[in-house]
Amino acid sequence: MFKAIRHYVQQSWLLLVSAFVFGLLLALANTAWSPRVQQNKKDKLNGLMKSLITDANRFEIVCEDVQVDIGRGKIVKTDVYKAVGADGNDAGFCFRAEGMGFADKIELVIGVDAAFERIAGYSVLASNETPGFGDRIKGDYFRRQFAGAPVMKLGLSKSGDACKIDNEVIAISGATVSSTAVVNVFNNYLEQVKERLKQKGLVR
């Protein structure tokens, strides 16, 4: 018995000591830098929300962990932020949203007006879509079509007038999958988030 333990310790002591020392090193680095990492994430989200609702002075969470069914039985949670203007009035709502893109998950920040009737726009929080094609979901041509569109089921067309703002979005040429993914994200989230806010009496 002791012989086996001794053999085990002789063989693995360096690995055990190293694992302990490296673990300690990682814990120190994480303790020192994680507040800054969290702050960076908050700043980025606030910056994107501010770019969507320019009247906002500050953002406060009004609905935590709203469950959204994003299809195929997958439920995700999101926090809904209320944008408060400089005069203290509601300026709109923002929330994070996600869906599957062409290459990977697409994460968006979606903004809507205070009555939850018109879309204020969206910004891309994270995506790995194909450079030159799918990543044009970050560009103005596609994003502009959502700003001012009604909060209702959105459709996607391959051709049409991209300047006309309605519930029909014109796809990016050569990036139909990415365009569809963004429209699906809107269709999944808008209705379910609005329903939750209605339940809480935040919108009519």
Add this chain to the structure above:
Amino acid sequence: MADRTMTALDAVKGGLWTELPVLRLLLGMCPTLAVTTAVKPALTMGLSVLFVLFCSNIVVSFMRKLLKPHLRILMFTLTIATFVTIADLFLRAFVPRMSEMLGPYVPLIIVNCIIIARAEACASKNGIFVSAVDAISMGIGFTVVLCILAAVREMLAVGTVWDIPVLWKGFVPWAAMRMPVGAFITLGLMIGLVNFMTKTKAN
């Protein structure tokens, strides 16, 4: 394992020319092809690899006489993973934009063949000084190649280098240079050029 199989001068020559990791040994292809769409992410990746290579080479060299042959690779991976996690945390804390641009390629440094290869071929057989010199020269060689590749791609794909416009007004960007095909073609030309220079010198 016998010590002092190479000198510091061998390490410098190897890292910067005779064993140039990307162009001669064809190691580290994943980040080379993936993050060279612009110079800034390429430089960040190069410096991250340099940091991890330097730290892991020193640690591996320090404990080389204690390493059991069957635990060797496990110890290398543990060491490399620790420093990669530190580099990743640092980038997320202080250079968040670059961290986002590099995405999963920073954590993937753990399986970068250059680092494991140098731990095995150099650090586990040489003293701390030679291992450190080897790490610095290999890291610089890798970073310089990445930056040159990225500069060519960024210039032809967007018309800028380091976000500064360098081509004439009205230049039509080559979208293909931003995509993998651009990376493969540029890398192939660079490898061809290095082989041509070596052959010419030998003749």
